[in-house]
Amino acid sequence: xxxxxxxxxxxxxxxxxxxxxxxxxxxxxxxxxxxxxxxxxxxxxxxxxxxxxxxxxxxxxxxxxxxxxxxxxxxxxxxxxxxxxxxxxxxxxxxxxxxxxxxxxxxxxxxxxxxxxxxxxxxxxxxxxxxxxxxxxxxxxxxxxxxxxxxxxxxxxxxxxxxxxxxxxxxxxxxxxxxxxxxxxxxxxxxxxxxxxxxxxxxxxxxxxxxxxxxxxxxxxxxxxxxxxxxxxxxxxxxxxxxxxxxxxxxxxxxxxxxxxxxxxxxxxxxxxxxxxxxxxxxxxxxxxxxxxxxxxxxxxxxxxxxxxxxxxxxxxxxxxxxxxxxxxxxxxxxxxxxxxxxxxxxxxxxxxxxxxxxxxxxxxxxxxxxxxxxxxxxxxxxxxxxxxxxxxxxxxxxxxxxxxxxxxxxxxxxxxxxxxxxxxxxxxxxxxxxxxxxxxxxxxxxxxxxxxxxxxxxxxxxxxxxxxxxxxxxxxxxxxxxxxxxxxxxxxxxxxxxxxxxxxxxxxxxxxxxxxxxxxxxxxxxxxxxxx
Numbered sequence: 001x002x003x004x005x006x007x008x009x010x011x012x013x014x015x016x017x018x019x020x021x022x023x024x025x026x027x028x029x030x031x032x033x034x035x036x037x038x039x040x041x042x043x044x045x046x047x048x049x050x051x052x053x054x055x056x057x058x059x060x061x062x063x064x065x066x067x068x069x070x071x072x073x074x075x076x077x078x079x080x081x082x083x084x085x086x087x088x089x090x091x092x093x094x095x096x097x098x099x100x101x102x103x104x105x106x107x108x109x110x111x112x113x114x115x116x117x118x119x120x121x122x123x124x125x126x127x128x129x130x131x132x133x134x135x136x137x138x139x140x141x142x143x144x145x146x147x148x149x150x151x152x153x154x155x156x157x158x159x160x161x162x163x164x165x166x167x168x169x170x171x172x173x174x175x176x177x178x179x180x181x182x183x184x185x186x187x188x189x190x191x192x193x194x195x196x197x198x199x200x201x202x203x204x205x206x207x208x209x210x211x212x213x214x215x216x217x218x219x220x221x222x223x224x225x226x227x228x229x230x231x232x233x234x235x236x237x238x239x240x241x242x243x244x245x246x247x248x249x250x251x252x253x254x255x256x257x258x259x260x261x262x263x264x265x266x267x268x269x270x271x272x273x274x275x276x277x278x279x280x281x282x283x284x285x286x287x288x289x290x291x292x293x294x295x296x297x298x299x300x301x302x303x304x305x306x307x308x309x310x311x312x313x314x315x316x317x318x319x320x321x322x323x324x325x326x327x328x329x330x331x332x333x334x335x336x337x338x339x340x341x342x343x344x345x346x347x348x349x350x351x352x353x354x355x356x357x358x359x360x361x362x363x364x365x366x367x368x369x370x371x372x373x374x375x376x377x378x379x380x381x382x383x384x385x386x387x388x389x390x391x392x393x394x395x396x397x398x399x400x401x402x403x404x405x406x407x408x409x410x411x412x413x414x415x416x417x418x419x420x421x422x423x424x425x426x427x428x429x430x431x432x433x434x435x436x437x438x439x440x441x442x443x444x445x446x447x448x449x450x451x452x453x454x455x456x457x458x459x460x461x462x463x464x465x466x467x468x469x470x471x472x473x474x475x476x477x478x479x480x481x482x483x484x485x486x487x488x489x490x491x492x493x494x495x496x497x498x499x500x501x502x503x504x505x506x507x508x509x510x511x512x513x514x515x516x517x518x519x520x521x522x523x524x525x526x527x528x529x530x531x532x533x
Contacts, residue, residue, distance in 0.1 A: 033115070038192050041191045042190055042216075043214045047214070057203075060160075061160060061161070067157075069091055071222075072090050084139045087223070099129055099132060102114070103268070158171045166197065169205065174191070176190060188224065246449075248395075249394030251295075256288070256385045266280045289312060299394075318369075331501065349484060353487075412435050422510075422514070426471075429513070436468055471516070485498040
């Protein structure tokens with residue numbers, strides 16, 4: 001499939017011989033997930049709530065009874081979860097008592113979080129439920145999760161109703177005590193306005209509170225209690241800006257940090273079974289492997305080879321699920337193009353087979369992710385991002401070192417393309433696809449250094465990888481169709497329909513080869529005009 005690794009994947013027989021990839025992961029209950037949209041405001045102790053019924057969009061206010069909540073927050077000793085933007089607590093009291101884990105939402109504002117919940121009965125204080133601990137494996141990597149702070153909150157809620165009589169938001173006035181044993185060591189007051197409906201407009205009550213002297217706050221209660229240590233960068237910090245005059249090693253470090261962060265974040269999303277997570281985790285693995293290949297003269301060979309091998313293993317273990325998912329979506333869509341009767345016949349025999357494989361492939365991937373080998377890879381990635389093993393050449397300026405490395409990957413692609421024939425074997429086209437991904441990733445790796453020229457080249461090469469990826473999908477689809485058609489319970493009429501689908505995929509393959517020729521001429525022109533320095 002076009003989601004395969006840009007580098008040669010680990011051979012299937014190697015994966016079968018690896019005991020960690022065959023370990024059966026025990027069934028793990030899924031936590032309940034809730035999307036939380038709220039605005040936090042900090043106020044002084046004597047702050048008086050304004051008349052909330054005067055806020056824009058608020059028709060009625062219904063005070064609720066005051067509750068006392070007790071929450072014990074858990075983290076590693078060095079606050080790894082807080083530093084990644086995650087909070088984990090065991091809370092008693094109130095309507096939603098239980099274990100709660102709050103995680104950032106990609107691309108969303110600070111006030112939007114996903115909350116995972118499991119019952120209190122799943123673990124006492126100091127014993128985090130495995131269903132939650134598993135989710136953040138990439139962030140804690142085997143470190144103990146222990147109580148780090150206890151808060152007691154006196155909460156007074158207010159339901160806010162709109163003109164239609166619907167409760168669209170809840171405002172809570174929290175007086176928070178930070179406890180050390182039985183002693184209160186500090187107190188503060190916070191107001192939260194949380195949406196109770198999708199697309200609820202919170203601006204009216206929030207603006208009213210701001211006008212009364214409330215101050216926006218982005219820190220959680222526990223983070224505020226723990227102080228500056230909870231606000232430190234995570235153990236894989238964001239990459240710093242690198243310019244042409246900076247050492248080439250700085251570009252390597254920035255690249256490793258960017259994609260190691262992506263790998264760890266997608267690890268969390270895969271365990272939550274979020275859309276596109278497997279694909280994005282494999283993309284991060286591919287880019288890391290490709291970057292280590294592109295930057296080969298700048299990194300220790302043995303160190304890089306070990307890391308690339310483990311990344312290939314991880315991507316391979318996840319590949320079965322992703323490839324099957326893409327294949328199922330593709331073949332269903334193309335079956336529909338053949339007509340309703342043919343689509344019904346094809347889906348009846350094909351979908352059960354591929355869905356069964358998909359379920360097994362996901363279980364296989366999760367078992368690998370819960371293995372000691374995967375945990376060791378996570379540790380290695382964090383270490384690599386912190387202190388990559390560089391060679392003396394990495395001390396030279398980016399402008400003098402990196403353009404030649406990008407050009408090398410281009411020359412490999414150009415050589416591979418010369419061997420392509422319209423009616424040639426699929427394998428040569430597959431190898432060209434691999435070379436194209438290497439060249440594309442090499443250009444992408446230096447965009448932070450060289451800017452627009454590298455970005456233009458990367459965008460141009462993405463057209464090549466896209467059409468060659470479609471070509472690869474068509475080739476794999478033909479193999480799978482033949483396999484299903486040979487099954488014992490496939491009747492003649494269904495076999496004929498599968499034959500039509502096979503012909504459709506063959507035509508797609510040839511069309512992709514013709515399309516590639518036109519694209520390649522454009523890409524060569526872009527490459528000739530691109531100058532990184």
